Amino acid sequence: MxxxxxxxxxxxxxxxxxxxxxxxxxxxxxxxxxxxxxxxxxxxxxxxxxxxxxxxxxxxxxxxxxxxxxxxxxxxPPARRRPSSSPEDPVDRRIFLSAATGTTASVAVPFVGAPSCVGTSDVIRLRRGLDALMEVDRSRGGHEGLERAALSGAAEALAKQKLGATQRIRQRLFSVAADYTATAAWSAIDARHMDRASQLLGRALYLAGMAKDPVAEMRVWNSYAMLAHHRDEFTEAVDAGYAAQGTAIARRDPLFASLAHARTAIGHANLGNRQAAIRSLEYAQDALGKADASEPTPSWIAFYGPAELMAMTAIVRDRIGDAAESEAASHKALSTIPEEFRRNRALATARLALAQLHQRDVDQACSTASMVFPLMSGHPIPGRMRSLLGDYYRDLITLAPDATIAREWGDRYRTEWSRL
Missing domain, CATH: 1.10.260 (434 Repressor (Amino-terminal Domain))
Structure with missing residues (x-):
């Protein structure tokens, strides 16, 4: 049968x-x-x-x-035996009427008043849209267009979860909405729209809770740590790092644990807690060594691996006064960051310039910093990168106020790093 x-x-x-x-x-x-x-x-x-x-x-x-x-x-339906005495079989009449109106017997008429079907294919389609936004972020960085697209995806996911799907599908749609909202928040952070990012992260955390999705929850806490870092709220950044470490996915998966420890290390470094920062880096390195690279991961964490950990190590080392170690870590990061991660390569290059500058190698630092602009050629400089280049220039004129190359660098690139 x-x-x-x-x-x-x-x-x-x-x-x-x-x-x-x-x-x-x-x-x-x-x-x-x-x-x-x-x-x-x-x-x-x-x-x-x-x-x-x-x-x-x-x-x-x-x-x-x-x-x-x-x-x-x-x-x-079971086959019916047509009575020979019937003057007009009702089934034949229905077929005739269908043909007369231009339809066929095989056309299905939807059940009147039935809800629209929402299922796995909708979740998959929305996830693919999220992956496409991640590709844009890798190349260009955060901007208003990316934020709007992400919020549109979140709105669609939330609209579909109201259409009568099963509880599991509804939870998956809440998860998709959380990821889209977190993407919008991340775009706002990268564009340095901090108040907007804070609002969106609160919404994303709520949606992650509705979805019972520890991966989305961990993503939000990771972004909260970054937001606090850029607001100079360093104690809050450490707390957010610990919250990320405490999520179920970080306790279960060493890749996520590694990112949470690395983010916490940056917070400790900003607070001047040298030993805590180095210890967190060691935890991050140990965890990453246990991660299974063959395991599928969400597109938002595709940036993280040995190269990104080196880039984050460069930040920590520079903040705790180890400029030479920071420079070495930046070189290691740049040797392995994939080409398609243009924004990340540009940020690592700016960090390398800072490490060289903090060793008083002014000429080399200016040469390195100037490489950021061709890396971002064709796109506006994201707000987070503009801020980092501004930090570089302030340190440049502080450490070498009388150097001709310092004035020339500022005159030449001030317009470049300010472009929107």
Whole structure:
């Protein structure tokens, strides 16, 4: 006996088990004033093809659940023997009327009043859109267009979760909405729209909680640590780093744990806690060594690996006064950061220039800093990078106020790093 592939496919699309389908059909029956008598066994008979044409009330409930006709769900009415005395068979009349109106018997008419079907394919499509935004961020960095696109994706995910999907699909859509909102928040951080970023992160954390998604939760705490860093709220940055370490995914997956420890290390360095910063870096390195590179990961964390850890190490070492070690870490980062991560390469280059400047190698530092601009050629400089270049120039004129190259660098590149 052949199984009902159409019904099986429809159940998979809505992520329904046999027990869950029985429950939803019974809900419709009860609301219609009938008894909810559908059991797991009833659904199993539908799935296996043992029952080819359910009871009319059950068919109506199935059509309401899936938003399409019973025929579209793979059910077939039993063949009828046409009485020879009938002057006009009602089935023939229906076929004639269908043909006269330009339709065919195979066209399925949606069940009137049925909710739109929302399922796994919607989640996959929205995730692909999120991946596309991550590609834009890797190349260009945060900007208003990216933020608007991310918020649009979040709005679509939240609209779909209201359309009667299963609880699991609804949670996945909440997760997608959390990721889109976190992407918008990250874009705001990169553009240095800090108040806006703070609002969006609060919203993203709420959605991650609704989704019961520890990965999205960890992402938000990671971004909170970055936001606090750029606001010079260094104690809060450390606290956010610890919160990221405490998420279920960081406790379970060493890749996420490594990022959380590295982010905490930057917070400790900014507070001047040298030993705590170095210890956190060691934890990050140990955890990254245990990570399985073959495991699939969300697109938002694709930036993190040995190269990015070296880039973050360069920040920590520079902040605690180890400029030579910072320069070495920056060189290691730049040797392995993928070419498509243009924004990250530009940031690491600016950090390298700072480390060289802090060793009083002014000529080399200015030459290195000037390489940032061709890396970002064709795109506005993100706010976070403009701020870093501003820090570089302030340190340049502080450490070498009388150097001709310092004045020349400022005159030549001030317009470049200020471009929006």
């Amino acid at each position: 052949e199984g009902n592939e159409s019904l099986i496919s429809a159940m998979a699309e809505l992520d329904l088990t046999q027990a869950e389908l029985a429950e939803r059909v019974n809900d419709h029956l009860i609301r219609a004033g009938h008894e909810g008598t559908v059991s797991d066994r009833t659904v199993r008979n539908w799935v296996t093809g043992k029952t080819r044409w359910p009871h009319p009330r059950q068919r109506e409930a199935l059509e309401a659940v899936f938003g399409c006709t019973a025929e579209k769900l793979g059910f077939r």
